[in-house]
Amino acid sequence: MNLELSAMWARLQNMLQGFIVAIPNVLIGLLIFLIFMVIARLARNAVISVAQRAGQPRGIALVFSRIASWVVLGVGVLVALTVIFPTLTAASLFGALGVSGVAIGFAFKDIFQNLLAGLLILITRPFRIGDQIVSGNHEGVVEDIQVRATLLRTYDNRQVVIPNSELYTNRVTVNTAYDHRRLAVTVGIGYGDDIAAARALILKTLQEIDGLLADPAPTVLVRELGDFSVNLEVRFWINPPVRREAVEAQDLVLEAIKGALPAAGFDLPFPTQQVLFHDQTEITDGDRERQREGWPARGDNPPSRQAAQRETRDSGPSGGGGPTPAQRP
Incomplete structure (x- = not known):
């Protein structure tokens, strides 16, 4: 029992001693990473400044500045790891990255596809930040073109995140592409x-x-x-x-x-339907020679059914004649 405890204590002492020895490497690695963070910020500002001087749109400046910043930070992480772990060489690290590159590529296929599509959108510039576009069922103002997706603000103040690959491969209507x-x-x-x-x-x-x-x-x-x-x-x-x-x-x-x-006397008609028999029109239609409900204008129009019935009633009893066919049940 004493032997087991002594062995455990010796192992803990070795681990503690190794950690104390590694503290300077950890501090140096963190310092190196902080330096690379500052360099990444400077690189980002430099890319934005160069893009603005070259007259490039703000979206291109933002995306390429982010890529430059990520590249610098990635290099900083690799350098810091080699300082913290002296046994980890650059060759072994890049070898491990090469072996896992295929798996990473399959895992992040959609991300890389959207990244490439975003870069192509920024280079070809079918639309820019501030344009009003229609993509599928969504319409609004382009607020930002990021590495993975494009942010669209709809007219009712909602945000739609559209993957760049979808915008690049599908049809997009740009309402503000021209001045008129x-x-x-x-x-x-x-x-x-x-x-x-x-x-x-x-x-x-x-x-x-x-x-x-x-x-x-x-x-x-x-x-x-x-x-x-x-x-x-x-x-x-x-x-x-x-x-x-x-x-x-x-x-x-x-x-x-x-x-x-x-x-000015013009009619603004609304949907109406009127069913007329061959001898039936409304008396209130006015002049028979100016039909407006689809009948041809003519001067010898026969009287309407209502007028014929009224004339028959007026002349029937006084004239002594019998009931006419229009009066028969």
Whole structure:
């Protein structure tokens, strides 16, 4: 029993002595790592400064500065480990990294794919920080392009994290890629209205709205002969092409057209359905020669069923005649 305790105590003394001997190496290793942290910060600032002087976007400067900082920190970790563990040589360390590189590559395949996609996005620049894009079901403002993902802030103030590989391989619509943007609204007029006069009135109304560009000029096109209206597509251009200005411009255009067309006598029809027999129309329709419910205009229209029944009732008892077919049950 005494022998076992003495052996255990001797082993503990050896471990404690080894730890005390290793303290200077640990302190030197930590000091070296702190020095490399300072160097990494300096390298990061240097990359940002060089990118800004070269006129590169802020996203490129941020990503490459992070990569430079990580590389310096990685080298610092390797140097600190070789100082703390003298038996660990650089050759053995890189050999171990080479053996485990395949496993690490398979484990972090998606991370490396997103990293490469992020670098390609920053180099090719299909969109930049501050652009408004549409990706799948998400639309918003690009707030940051990181190494792994891109941060998108939606218009209702939510954040969407989209992997860079998804943005690089799928379709992305950039709403703010150009200085001007064309918008369109649809307005319906009645079938009896003059299309040319309505087009002229709409174009005149658009000229009075602030925020619409005169060049390219607005246009009004007949897009469809609908079930109950002639649909006109009103096209106009705005600058800048951001979402807020687009929504506000459409609001102003629709409000102005809604006030101008009815004031000038144009009809803004809404969905209605009317079933008419061959001899039946409403008396309140007005002049028979100006039908507006789909019947051809003609001067010899027969009287409506209501008028025929009234005429029969008025002339039946006084004229002495018998009941007409319209009066028979």
